[in-house]
Amino acid sequence: MPDHLLVVERLRKEFGGLIAVDDVDFTVPHGSIVSLIGPNGAGKTTFFNMLTGVYKPTSGRVVFDGADVTAKPPHAITKRGIGRTFQNIRLFKEMTARENVLVGMHTHLKGGIVPSILRTPRVKKEEKEAHDRALELLKFCALEGREEQIASNLSYGDQRRLEVARALATRPQLLLLDEPTAGMNPQETADFTAFVDVLRDRQRVTVLLIEHDMRVVMGVSDRVTVLDYGEKISEGTPKEVQHDPRVIEAYLGSGALAS
């Protein structure tokens, strides 16, 4: 079956009386860049948080790489191969860039407490390899020369890319980017979308992108899904979605069509 890396079936989340995500079906094919868009408050981040185990869905199923991961704890889902970034940057601010990336490698390192204290040859070798890999990832994310800087001292764009490097360190098959271009100017946004394309090809990851700015995703996405008030209102190629009247209505209001 796995021509789809991620299959989401009738996923639903209620906060009290509010239905944040309303029975959404959703698939992500292998090796693609899929975008999830929608106006502010459409339930995109809630959807994301259910995929990564931060929220438990009210009902529905999340199948990743052939295995049911619904409501598994976040670290277990990360271990299976879903890496993510956060909408409002959540780096470990007082750690260096390199250390941030090393934390991302946590599940792939073995060093237990006693071997770490004794610093056995195995731990030494493992740490050395992890450091080398961290430097490599930082270089890939254009953070060369800033490895030893404290994360909060990095510029905004660098912090965004460090989040990606940290997520890549978890060796994801599927990378979830939550509004990665929020707060960027048009030039930075363009650079970042180009970077996402390179990311897919060079790191061989499937990318799921959340955006509320439609223009960002049009160039880079293979498929686009549109959410509004928790419901999926449209799905298809960027072009199809762009001309869907329901999408235009959701973004511009019902008056937009009449004019």
Add this chain to the structure above:
Amino acid sequence: MTTASLRPSVQLRSVVDAWRELSEPQRRQIVGAIELIVVIGAWFLDHSLAVGLAVLFAVSWLRKLPPFPWRLAGQVGLVAAFGIASVFNDSLRSVAPALAVGFAIWWIPLSKRLAEKESVPPAARRGLFVPLSKFGLAAALLAVAVTFPYYAGKMFTIPVFGVWPDVHTGVIMLVFIMMALGLNVVVGYAGLLDLGYVAFYAMGAYTVAWFASLQFAGQKADGSPIHIIHFGAVGIDPKLGGIHITIWILLAAAGIFTSIIGILIGLPTLRLRGDYLAIVTLGFGEIMPQVARNGDKFFGTNFNLTNGPNGITPIDSPGFGNRLHDWTGGFLPSNYLASLDSDRLYFWTALILVLFTVFCSWRLRDSRLGRAWVAIREDETAAAAMGVPLMRTKTWAYATGAFFGGIAGAYYAAFKSATFPQDFYLNFSIAILIMVILGGMGNIWGVIFGGAFLAYLDQAGLANTGAWLNDHILPCNANATATGKVLSHGCIDVPALEYGIFGVILLAVMLFRPEGLIPSSRRKLEFHEGVADEPLYDAQHGAHGGGA
């Protein structure tokens, strides 16, 4: 003159303005004059205070000089001056060597900067400066610590704080440092506020008390003991009842046993976050002394587990036995208590335990687990999203902290040869926490300093300060009998105010230097910029309904 200009705030401002207009040399002249007046004034109050202030001011002046050759010359001159002065005044004898050692240690970190200078020949850089700067500071401080029993009794009087700590106080300081380092793993590294750390100390203390005392001797009808289990204990009559296992095994056993208890306590509590965790650990910290106090009839049975409020005493002396003593040519002592210099032996043993703790803390800090702890401290949600299992990682922090707390407690009980329920009250947990906060959470050097300083205050410093205040400042009538009041006959009972003073220290640190006196570079940042840690994850998975 208008009335406005008489207001104190306005006058103060004009003074500040005048100060700002002065040139740098003028300011120095004024500061120097004020310092001179202060030293002369202090001389009439107390000679040692005047000497102390003079040293302090002289050192601060030397710091303004270029390091080479003027600062070095100044330091040599200062040492020489005190050397000459000690010929005329016996009480100054130890000042010159102490200053010399202090200056020598002071130069070590500076040598790193010197090593980076182009003007220093490369050979000198490789040969001296680099190794000095890398391990020099630690090695020098270690040397000062190891030799402590030899010079402790010969040191000068510290102004106000009184006599230099003796070796006995030194042992207690080291035990507290070890406990503070253990708590530092929990609070400083992983950011889990634990207000019940004393529980681990108690577990360690009772482990030693059970297995190295008469506690479980039992009694036959003729009065002879039922249980006699001996293993490696020294200085014990073979017919003596109870369990007597050598302290060395018990230290390890206490550490392991306590970390298991830590895991058991951690499993239900570590699901909580922040304040909730603090409150639950506070509860455990309160349960422990109550169990100890009422454990003479454990859960209504007649089984005497803890001997209740009377505590368990005496506890066997540590020692290596005659065979090891002879085999090592007398290097390893056979029995600590039987030794003439038992405090020295306890001191060096405690120093080894502290070094062990420092080594483990230091190695863990840069390990996979240490990084995960810091990640959890800074942002739990992000840490979980990066694959860090929260419960397991936090439980490891708890177990590690408990391990060191247990060993420290066990050793302290063996040192005091007793353990009582009243040792384990809440104020003890708080005192250890203040040590960690005062020094600088997460920083090994800082925690060592905080532990040593507060333990010293607790053991001797406050009493000495009180005596000094009563002698020199207060109109205290020394012949008056003690009334048990904090203030009576113009005298003040400073040790009675201990926790008030600790509270003031804590307040002052949190207000003026929240990152601690010797902060880790990370913590410093955190306190000055704040950390946004939204409890997103808890909203769904936490055991409590609060959070998001």
